[in-house]
Amino acid sequence: MTHHDAADGVSTPPDLPDVAGGPDDAPLLQLVTPAGARVTTPETDAYRERVAHLDAAALRGLYRDMVLTRRFDDEATSLQRQGELGLFAQSKGQEAAQIGSGRALAPQDYVFPSYREHGVSHVRGIDPTARLRLFRGVDHGGWDPTEHNVHLYTLVIGSHALHATGYAMGVQRDGLVGSGDPGRDTAVVTYFGDGATSQGDVNEALVFAAVNNAPVVFFCQNNQWAISEPTTKQSRVPLYRRGGGFGIPSVRVDGNDVLACYAVTAEALERARTGGGPTFVEAFTYRMGAHTTSDDPTKYRSRAQEEYWRRRDPIDRLENLLRAEGAWDDAFAADVAAEADALGERLRDEVRALAAPDPSTMFDHVYATPNAVVEREKAWFADYQQSFEEPAAEVAR
Amino acid sequence: MSETKTLTLARAINEGLRRSLENDPKVLLMGEDIGALGGVFRVTDGLQKDFGEDRVVDTPLAESGILGTAIGLALRGYRPVCEIQFDGFIFPAYDQITTQLAKMGYRSGGKLQVPVVIRVPYGGGIGAVEHHSESPEALFAHTAGLRVVSPSTPQDAFTMIQEAIASPDPVLFFEPKGRYWEKGPVAASGRGEGSTVLDRAQVVRPGTDLTLVAYGPTVATALRVAAAAEQEGRSIEVVDLRSISPLDTATVVESVRRTGRCVVVHEAPTYLGSGAEVAARVTEECFYSLEAPVLRVGGFHTPYPVAKIEHDYLPSLDRVLDAVDRAFAF
Numbered sequence: 001m002t003h004h005d006a007a008d009g010v011s012t013p014p015d016l017p018d019v020a021g022g023p024d025d026a027p028l029l030q031l032v033t034p035a036g037a038r039v040t041t042p043e044t045d046a047y048r049e050r051v052a053h054l055d056a057a058a059l060r061g062l063y064r065d066m067v068l069t070r071r072f073d074d075e076a077t078s079l080q081r082q083g084e085l086g087l088f089a090q091s092k093g094q095e096a097a098q099i100g101s102g103r104a105l106a107p108q109d110y111v112f113p114s115y116r117e118h119g120v121s122h123v124r125g126i127d128p129t130a131r132l133r134l135f136r137g138v139d140h141g142g143w144d145p146t147e148h149n150v151h152l153y154t155l156v157i158g159s160h161a162l163h164a165t166g167y168a169m170g171v172q173r174d175g176l177v178g179s180g181d182p183g184r185d186t187a188v189v190t191y192f193g194d195g196a197t198s199q200g201d202v203n204e205a206l207v208f209a210a211v212n213n214a215p216v217v218f219f220c221q222n223n224q225w226a227i228s229e230p231t232t233k234q235s236r237v238p239l240y241r242r243g244g245g246f247g248i249p250s251v252r253v254d255g256n257d258v259l260a261c262y263a264v265t266a267e268a269l270e271r272a273r274t275g276g277g278p279t280f281v282e283a284f285t286y287r288m289g290a291h292t293t294s295d296d297p298t299k300y301r302s303r304a305q306e307e308y309w310r311r312r313d314p315i316d317r318l319e320n321l322l323r324a325e326g327a328w329d330d331a332f333a334a335d336v337a338a339e340a341d342a343l344g345e346r347l348r349d350e351v352r353a354l355a356a357p358d359p360s361t362m363f364d365h366v367y368a369t370p371n372a373v374v375e376r377e378k379a380w381f382a383d384y385q386q387s388f389e390e391p392a393a394e395v396a397r
Numbered sequence: 398m399s400e401t402k403t404l405t406l407a408r409a410i411n412e413g414l415r416r417s418l419e420n421d422p423k424v425l426l427m428g429e430d431i432g433a434l435g436g437v438f439r440v441t442d443g444l445q446k447d448f449g450e451d452r453v454v455d456t457p458l459a460e461s462g463i464l465g466t467a468i469g470l471a472l473r474g475y476r477p478v479c480e481i482q483f484d485g486f487i488f489p490a491y492d493q494i495t496t497q498l499a500k501m502g503y504r505s506g507g508k509l510q511v512p513v514v515i516r517v518p519y520g521g522g523i524g525a526v527e528h529h530s531e532s533p534e535a536l537f538a539h540t541a542g543l544r545v546v547s548p549s550t551p552q553d554a555f556t557m558i559q560e561a562i563a564s565p566d567p568v569l570f571f572e573p574k575g576r577y578w579e580k581g582p583v584a585a586s587g588r589g590e591g592s593t594v595l596d597r598a599q600v601v602r603p604g605t606d607l608t609l610v611a612y613g614p615t616v617a618t619a620l621r622v623a624a625a626a627e628q629e630g631r632s633i634e635v636v637d638l639r640s641i642s643p644l645d646t647a648t649v650v651e652s653v654r655r656t657g658r659c660v661v662v663h664e665a666p667t668y669l670g671s672g673a674e675v676a677a678r679v680t681e682e683c684f685y686s687l688e689a690p691v692l693r694v695g696g697f698h699t700p701y702p703v704a705k706i707e708h709d710y711l712p713s714l715d716r717v718l719d720a721v722d723r724a725f726a727f
């Protein structure tokens with residue numbers, strides 16, 4: 001595949017050693033160094049063109065997206081600690097991968113996320129409180145997928161890669177690929193982790209996407225950990241190399257470089273929309289937090305590793321770039337901080353106000369048509385509930 | 398050299414696994430995150446440290462892969478004990494379990510044995526998100542060739558896991574995750590009373606007026622119901638099935654013939670669930686002893702609901718007492 005050739009041409013930055021013990025022997029496409037300098041090698045020319053239109057204001061927009069996503073994570077984590085959420089899965093550390101790829105999407109594109117795609121959800125305009133309904137245990141979904149072109153979070157690892165592929169096959173059948181109209185042509189993107197690449201479903205999705213030339217982008221966020229297992233427990237080769245075996249152009253990108261993530265996704269989406277078929281993207285990043293709020297990473301990974309990656313925080317990198325290019329100003333930073341504070345406050349209020357649904361709603365939407373079994377049970381449950389309410393009401397009187 | 402300790406149910410399984418690993422070099426554990434982390438519920442805590450990465454294996458994140466390779470290992474003489482991280486994640490392996498594992502012995506005319514154990518934390522009440530609270534035992538019990546069991550106490554957990562591993566048949570070992578942290582005495586002597594323990598129901602509380610049949614997480618609920626009913630002068634017998642497949646019909650029938658009433662309790666949906674099988678057997682065999690129809694209390698014919706209302710779905714003390722009242726009202 002010419003594509004990994006292009007990526008292979010980019011040399012590994014010296015400050016990204018393999019500290020995770022993961023397969024890190026392949027170079028990463030990078031457009032901005034951790035210190036905030038633009039990478040200007042000839043190999044990156046094509047990718048640099050894809051972000052050339054992003055002016056200072058646009059870069060500040062990406063920064064804002066990342067900061068708000070980070071605040072969303074921090075706030076949700078403390079809400080979980082206060083018992084307001086049953087569980088939470090942070091996207092902390094993965095903001096560049098999510099915002100970069102998410103901002104490359106066109107409105108008509110369709111997203112199939114896993115369960116920590118809060119940055120992507122932010123970009124697609126999903127209300128932050130709605131995103132926490134699942135984690136609070138008041139809803140299995142939280143938003144209308146058709147309104148945002150974002151499917152619901154999927155908890156069964158890898159299942160949705162097949163849904164994305166099938167959806168893309170539908171898009172293709174509908175004539176929305178290669179029509180030449182960029183406002184109509186549509187791509188589908190699915191997000192999953194490094195662990196997910198071991199699932200049969202993900203491998204089957206790659207098979208279906210390849211043989212159907214489906215307009216789907218497989219966006220693997222290799223955050224180096226599947227709960228406690230490092231990527232070496234899933235693969236002996238860098239994950240992007242898997243794509244080649246399926247006949248799918250594949251690229252490995254520095255997942256902490258928001259511009260590089262934007263560029264590779266834009267390229268992959270264009271390929272999909274113009275009839276070039278699927279792309280596999282491995283965004284090499286790091287999960288800075290725990291797997292979820294029930295996880296204890298001290299059992300399996302070192303402080304040194306966490307510290308190493310803390311120093312490669314994707315938000316800091318963009319700040320460095322903004323500063324290096326004279327696009328940073330303190331008033332802007334203060335604005336973003338104030339907006340983040342407001343988001344935090346709003347989340348605290350709104351999440352606490354999310355009440356449990358009426359228990360009888362558990363019988364709703366099990367089927368689209370009336371169902372005798374469900375109706376009988378629902379009626380029984382109503383009577384049963386009533387049997388408590390009557391004496392209670394008498395007491396109140 | 399019997400020695401009794403107080404252990405949580407999770408710890409009792411850990412001790413049982415440790416015994417099995419010590420006693421039989423062919424036993425190996427496999428699953429996601431079972432090594433350094435000790436499993437998400439810490440049931441395998443410390444075992445990789447003591448037995449090494451070859452015997453306590455962190456597998457790739459692939460349930461079909463875990464079960465499929467376990468079948469191959471079993472064909473080669475090993476005794477794999479697979480951990481499925483949560484009930485709702487067993488389905489990628491469902492094909493391997495039901496089409497392959499369950500039928501190997503049968504297809505080979507008994508020439509092959511596949512002694513694979515599948516440990517599944519199951520059931521609800523822990524405030525989890527979807528796919529983390531389900532009770533899919535009936536789906537497996539419906540497949541011939543699989544044994545399906547669930548312990549309710551630390552003692553049974555300790556003994557039954559060892560029996561399951563020693564069994565030449567594949568065993569689905571459903572662990573009541575909501576009870577993992579409940580403590581009880583464990584007499585850590587030997588392997589128990591042989592294979593009978595694995596599929597013999599047990600009367601865990603004697604009574605004369607009604608038989609409550611439960612297993613796994615609902616045994617504790619049933620005991621609370623029996624204690625509450627005693628206040629109203631009702632004597633309730635509680636039978637812990639332990640095994641859902643096969644079913645120890647004899648113990649249940651003997652009990653219901655004496656009490657004349659029967660209520661079956663489980664967390665899984667009642668519709669076509671294991672309680673339906675118990676009710677049908679009891680009706681067939683105890684018809685002339687019954688004072689009331691056999692009643693069932695369980696989950697509804699809905700997906701497992703969101704955490705904030707799961708207590709309205711689960712068979713609570715009140716819902717079981719309501720069924721007990723109805724049984725006495727006939």
Ligand SMILES: Cc1ncc(C[n+]2csc(CCOP(=O)(O)OP(=O)(O)O)c2C)c(N)n1
Pocket residue numbers: 116155156157192193194195196197223225226227287291429458460482486489
């Ligand atoms: C089929 C299935 N098996 C197991 C799990 C339990 N589980 C939840 S997340 C996870 C690790 C996922 O790792 P990865 O795919 O790398 O994604 P990440 O969480 O790191 O983003 C596991 C094992 C699950 N959700 N689904």
